[in-house]
């Protein structure tokens with residue numbers, strides 16, 4: 001049981017288990033933990049951590065995070081700022097502003113119910129609004145960067161709340177300034193999305209195109225959303241209570257972007273052409289394809305961890321797994337894929353509480369870089 005102390009007006013809980021706050025369900029405790037329900041509380045908690053010299057980890061829905069078995073020796077700030085507003089503007093667009101702590105999928109459902117398009121394919125992605133710009137979430141032909149107008153955030157370097165236009169967020173495939181060049185600098189408070197009323201549906205992605213093949217009338221937003229949810233459920237990429245494959249952090253590896261000669265090397269090693277898609281800086285190869293052809297089948301099991309029985313990219317906690325168990329399988333896969341194809345996969349979830357040595361070995365991104373504030 002954590003005990004409570006009080007700094008200013010914010011209750012700080014001590015030695016709070018982080019595993020239950022992540023979808024993967026592994027890892028040790030937070031030395032200190034604060035749940036902040038308002039912008040003021042978020043800013044106060046950040047100030048408290050900076051004054052005390054505690055490392056700061058911002059946590060949302062915990063669906064893209066691997067916490068070490070040692071836990072986190074600093075302050076974990078759960079940015080639970082709520083509130084959603086819909087503002088119609090001329091030209092059939094609606095600005096949707098949601099607090100960082102708003103649950104993402106119910107927001108998608110509400111937008112679809114209102115006939116607002118642009119995020120219907122992003123249904124079923126777990127986590128909170130504040131997490132969506134961090135890795136520029138995307139699925140089935142849409143990315144949040146397509147519809148983000150601005151991000152309101154606390155800038156730890158300048159010590160003030162700022163509004164960042166989408167163009168300043170450095171969005172690219174599964175990255176943004178928030179998890180690259182300005183990592184740790186901003187704490188997202190709310191996000192404004194601009195959605196179109198009754199747009200043409202986005203059904204170009206192969207799985208979706210197949211779902212609506214032969215349809216004379218274009219599907220509605222609700223039908224597209226339902227189809228995405230069915231496809232996601234078939235891959236255990238929808239968090240459904242009781243589904244043994246759902247205790248994961250989603251895709252554990254990013255699709256690697258390589259140059260054309262490396263892609264040809266993959267074709268040669270596989271003895272067949274690897275599917276590839278254009279990407280900034282080269283071509284993107286499907287990590288799941290590489291993993292399967294390196295000999296790791298769906299359902300592969302190593303003790304308490306394994307690969308999802310429905311999706312090769314998801315590492316699953318089969319019950320009672322530790323972070324070390326997860327790392328063990330992740331490294332086996334990285335080594336296996338590299339040995340076979342000469343491509344090193346990199347993890348997609350952010351890593352929390354690991355040593356620099358581990359971070360380097362896995363090519364992982366830390367959720368907690370140090371930031372020099374104005375204090």
Ligand SMILES: Cc1cc2nc3c(=O)[nH]c(=O)nc-3n(C[C@H](O)[C@H](O)[C@H](O)COP(=O)(O)OP(=O)(O)OC[C@H]3O[C@@H](n4cnc5c(N)ncnc54)[C@H](O)[C@@H]3O)c2cc1C
Pocket residue numbers: 023057058059060061062063064065079100124125126127128129130131132134135136137138139186187188189236237238239246248249250251350366367
């Ligand atoms: C079953 C499953 C399916 C998934 N499918 C997809 C998918 O299709 N596409 C996709 O892109 N992702 C997918 N994900 C990954 C994940 O759901 C998203 O990245 C999600 O947006 C993470 O949000 P979160 O609130 O859970 O963030 P967390 O896991 O809590 O945090 C992730 C990172 O964001 C930072 N962060 C969180 N909130 C804030 C904030 N307010 N301010 C600053 N930094 C913050 C954290 O410090 C951390 O570095 C999936 C995950 C699971 C478990």
